């Protein structure tokens with residue numbers, strides 16, 4: 001028997017994905033919590049190129065396609081798992097992101 005609390009606790013949320021190859025972002029509805037035994041999705045195929053697009057967090061905002069340095073910065077943040085699941089301070093520029101990456105030994 002399903003307890004009513006279990007039903008109420010299932011949520012849909014809008015996850016933002018970013019493809020760094022295309023510099024393109026898209027959203028998909030995801031289930032929270034994930035199906036039993038499943039981890040939250042880290043990527044989904046990019047609708048444009050089919051490569052894995054990274055889950056960036058619900059507070060992610062895509063820069064313009066032409067903002068190459070902003071996209072490079074985001075790729076670096078993704079490599080460091082500095083994602084947009086919560087509000088908070090993150091490196092604003094590529095130079096700042098590189099400094100953090102060097103400190104963490106990622107670069």
Ligand SMILES: [Zn+2]
Nearest residue numbers: 019022046049
């Ligand atoms: Zn793509």
